[in-house]
Amino acid sequence: xxxxxxxxxxxxxxxxxxxxxxxxxxxxxxxxxxxxxxxxxxxxxxxxxxxxxxxxxxxxxxxxxxxxxxxxxxxxxxxxxxxxxxxxxxxxxxxxxxxxxxxxxxxxxxxxxxxxxxxxxxxxxxxxxxxxxxx
Numbered sequence: 799x800x801x802x803x804x805x806x807x808x809x810x811x812x813x814x815x816x817x818x819x820x821x822x823x824x825x826x827x828x829x830x831x832x833x834x835x836x837x838x839x840x841x842x843x844x845x846x847x848x849x850x851x852x853x854x855x856x857x858x859x860x861x862x863x864x865x866x867x868x869x870x871x872x873x874x875x876x877x878x879x880x881x882x883x884x885x886x887x888x889x890x891x892x893x894x895x896x897x898x899x900x901x902x903x904x905x906x907x908x909x910x911x912x913x914x915x916x917x918x919x920x921x922x923x924x925x926x927x928x929x930x931x932x933x
């Protein structure tokens with residue numbers, strides 16, 4: 799076999815490995831993007847109903863916790879997992895505010911956020927799902 803044939807084989811092998819590597823980066827290990835997309839669409843449906851808007855925040859928070867667990871972030875709470883993921887999150891403040899809103903909804907029975915507050919929080923969750931590569 800000639801030197802040029804060996805070089806061509808090596809170049810082809812490197813190209814194939816590069817393509818495989820790039821393809822695997824777009825879908826993090828352990829993440830079923832279709833599942834997260836379907837769950838997110840369900841959350842948006844819950845948001846559209848005035849009677850269940852607040853529930854959409856609770857569901858988004860649970861989905862975020864699931865995503866962080868699937869990505870291997872550890873901790874005993876979502877807050878701990880968010881701290882572990884801070885280097886991957888471009889929209890940290892937005893998702894923290896969304897999580898705090900969820901906590902107020904769950905722990906303060908007289909608190910009822912506005913539709914605008916819920917929409918802003920959902921936008922924070924969405925951006926974070928994008929940051930994590932699950933949507």
